[in-house]
Amino acid sequence: MNITNKTILVTGGNSGIGFAIAKHFKAQGNRVIITGRDKTKLEKAGQxxxxxTIPLDTTSESDVKNLVAIVSEKYKDLSILVNNAGLGQGYNLRDAENIIEIATAEFATNYFGTIRLTQALLPILKSQSEGAIINVSSQVAIVPFLVLPTYSDSKAALHSHTKALRLSLSNTSKIKVYEVFPALIDTAGTRALGLTNGLPADTAAEIISNGISQDQYEIFVGDEAVELNKNFYKDPQSTLENLNKALY
Incomplete structure (x- = not known):
């Protein structure tokens, strides 16, 4: 798929990998709209x-309805949705006492928020001559990371949903459905979790763009993600244990 001269909406575009994706698509000659929960950060990123920019919390039904109304009026040619907004908390299952609260918040954004926004925008996307939905998942959708346990769960659920959505739309629309599996990306969020030496976000955005241009419906970002996916199908248990060395 050629991504030029398109209108693109990127959720969570005010920082991290979403910001890098928005910057890359903007540089390719597209009209880009970014969303975010923090209005101050969103306005700064937009400038x-x-x-x-459109303020948006994907867990809020009223926010999503407001966004759809704005898109229907101002961006009727919206053809690409990048579901990037995400939430994750680092902890270990053996220590945490509030797992349900953490998991509920993560699923609300990473899974239900993505579904809510996608379903709300599908009529607009279907009306275009071609369209795309790009779900930013994670390598932990394939193999869970023990210090991001319920975040891993939410991304695994998103992975399953994305595969079902892709097949469901394959014969009934011109919408292509892509899924992105980043390894560790260097962002403020990952550094806050104590995770360092990540791939630069701008590099990740370029890999994602190249994958879409080649119609790679599952795009693994970074050598670690590529190897993890390859090894998982050879030896799932060893791959799980190797990813989580010294964490159990």
Whole structure:
């Protein structure tokens, strides 16, 4: 799929990998709209990128309805949705006492929020001559990371849903459904979790763009993600244990 001269909506575009994706698509000659929960950060990112902004919390039904109304009026040619907004908390299952609360918040954004927004925008996406839904997942959707346990769960659920959505739309629309599996990406969020030496976000955005241009419906970002996926199908248990060395 050629991503130029398109109108693109990137959720969670005010920082991290979403910001890098928005910057990359903007540089390719697209009209880009970014969303985010923090209005101050969102406005700052919008000014820096010279893109349009819409405040959005994907867990809020009223926010999603407001966004759809704005898109229906101002961006009727929206053809690409990048579901990037995410939430994760680092902890270990053997120590945490509030697992349900953490898991509920993570699923609300990473899984249900993505589904809510996608379903709400599907009629607009279907009306275009071609379209795409790009779900930013994680390598932990394939193999869970013990210090991001319920985040891993939510991304595994998103992975399953994305596969079902892709097949469901394959014969009934011109929408292509892509899934992105980043390894560790260097962002403020990953550094806050104590995770360092990640792939630069700009590099990740370029890999994602190249994968879409080649119609790779599952895009593994970073050598670690590529190897993890390859090894998982050879030896799932060893791959799980190797990813989580010294964590159990």
């Amino acid at each position: 820096e990128l010279s893109v349009e």
